[in-house]
Structures are given as structure tokens and as C-alpha cells.
Amino acid sequence: MVRTAVLFAAAALLEIGGAWLVWQGVREHRGWWWCGLGALALAGYGFVAAFQAEASFGRVLAAYGGVFVAGSLLWGVVADGFRPDRWDLTGAAVCLVGAAIIVLAPRDR
Template sequence: MTVLRSLVLFVLAALAEIGGAWLVWQGWREQRGLWWVAAGVLALGAYGFVATLQPDANFGRILAAYGGVFVAGSLVWGMVVDGFRPDRWDLTGAVICLVGVAVIMYAPRGA
């Protein structure tokens, strides 16, 4: 159950951070307005809180693992929201990152 909880938190964190960054991008770069930017800032703040809910107590481990989730999640976001089509190297890199996440977060550790 702890692994499942951790995975759900990684997905929620990815939605908050990637969604927040996308909102800022849309608000500023695509000139949709400051309300989009403000919503993005709030979502980015929510990401920071979601990360604290991870069962592991090590900030460095959580953030390092989340980096891999961010890479894969960003490609998925781009596909779903912006019509981006990743090539085989994008996908290969994302899989490598997710394997890294699994090793960092869920490898058995001695006491």
C-alpha cells in the first residue's frame, strides 16, 4: 500500500507542477493573461505540498525520483494537451528515467 500511495502522490505532484508550469507558459508566453499565471503559481505551490506527503522522509531522494516522473509526465502532458508526438528516443529516455525512479524509491534497503 505504501508503494501505491507513493505512486499516486507522484502523479498528483506531476499534475500540479507540470500543469502549473503550463499555465504560466500559457499566461505569459501565449499572452492569455495574468490570471493564467496566477493559477500556475498556485498549482506550483500545491506541488511543493504534495511532495511533502511522500512516505519516505528523505527530501533528496524524493526530489531526485520526482525528476524522472517529471520527465515522463512532461512528455505525456505534451501529447495529451499540446499534440506533441515524442519520437522513440524521447520514449526511451522516459523509460530510463522511470526505471531510475523505481530504483531510487523502491529498491530494498537494509536497516
């Protein structure tokens, strides 16, 4: 379980951070090298996601989706001064509950 959580956190850092770097490069006119760093981070995300123990790509990415939603809001708070409202937080909580159900559900193996 700890490995799964660490991999999801690393994937979120790489994917959200990579997308943010591209956003900064393009929309905030910080330069194409920001976009290049973002592309490298996004590629790293793909590799990190592949290290999950679960064999089903769809299940891993579906569960990660909840982490991505909550992580994106957190990134906005830390990196951009974004202040989520109660609906943002409620939506993120619903997504994390969904991710937990996918990851923790008892399955016949």
C-alpha cells in the same frame, strides 16, 4: 506503494500543469490570471511532495524527477498535440527505471 504512486502522479499534475499555465499566460499571451493559477498549482506541488512517506527530501525529489520527465512528455501529447519520437520515449523510460530503482531498492532502515 500505491500511496507513493498517487502522490507522484498528483505532484506531476500540479507541477507540470502549473508550469504549463504560466507558459500559456506568458508565451501564449493568455493573461496574468493564467500565471496566477499556475503559481497556485506550483505551490500545491510543493505541499503534495512533502506528504511522501520517505524522509529524505533528496531521494523523494530524485525519484520524482523520472515521473516528471515522463509526465511532461505525456502532458505535451495531451495538451499540445506534441508527438514524442523514439528518443523522447527512450529517455523517459530510462528516467522511470531510475525512479523505480530509487523507490524500490531494498534499504537498511
